[in-house]
Amino acid sequence: MAARAYWQGQLKLALVSIPIEVYPATRSGAALAFHQIHEPSGKRVRYEKVAPGVGPVDRDEIVKGYEVSKGNYVLLDDAEIEAVKIESRKTLDLVQFVDAREIDVLYYEKPYFVVPADDLAEEAYVVLREALRQTGKVGVGQLAVRGREQLVSIKPCGRGLVMEVLRYADEVHKAQGYFRDIADSEPDADLLELATTLIDNKTAPFRAAEFHNRYVDALHRLIDKKARSKTGKRILEDVAEPAAGSGKGNVIDLMAALKKSVGEGGGASASKSSGRSKAAKSSAPAKPAARSRKRA
Secondary structure, eight states, X not given: OOOOOSEEEEEEETTEEEEEEEEESOOOOSOOOOOOEETTXXXXXXXXXXXXXXXXXOGGGOOEEEEEETTEEEEEOHHHHHHTSOOOOSEEEOXXXXXXXXXXXXXXXXXXXXXXXXXXXXXXXXXXXXXXXXXXXXXXXXXXXXTEEEEEEEEEETTEEEEEEEOOGGGSOOTHHHHTXXXXXXXXXXXXXXXXXXXXXXXXXXXXXXXXOHHHHHHHHHHHHHHHHOSOOOOOOOOOOOOTTXXXXXXXXXXXXXXXXXXXXXXXXXXXXXXXXXXXXXXXXXXXXXXXXXXX
16 A cells, blocks of 8 residues: 655745655554453443533533633634634745754654655756755755644755654753753763773664564563463563662762773773773872752
């Protein structure tokens, strides 16, 4: 079955219009859905719409309400909400271009593939793709879909373009509130060198297929076991024992831990880094006293 386009229309750059189709680039993961079951009868638990002091209510008597103060609501029916929806336009205007690094990773929400709608659109599509690639820029615009307006970016991806839905500013927390109590100081040179050596030793190409959701895999095994057993008895999956010494608190010798980590995966790199560490120790500044952290 052919994939269904999320949006079809014109990608517009000034007076140039490129017919495009937009397709989801992701799909839902392998999460398992559970239902609530009444154990004595084996029947699924259903939910009733209930109003306090009234009891069960009919669905056709339910409207949406926005709470303006405690217990006070402004009531809106579906027709009123529908009337303020943004009209879906068939044009995505690229109104601004920014350096790719200017958009913080926190703003990216969901990617979509953008493809030319036909052969005639391909030439202009390729020109835009290569222009974005050469300049290192990302196109930004707003797209009206299903009554809502989305902030989006357009950037090159291999032979094509990717559109990414962006979060609006009021949807993103300011990082400073969470990081402000972290000291603005340089780490010791010897510790930093050991850490960078460890990172170098463990650097490899990213292949998403090599990673699996072990929790979902374990749930599937558990469900298969219970389905085959037909006894209804509880089955507990084996849990790996915690590493030795993990119960002694979180105070560790950072230098020793880094050296051991580099030694396990680094070989010659470990001795090289260790030699440089000794020289760095003599010139390393005194460490400031530990401070208690507060959450924002």
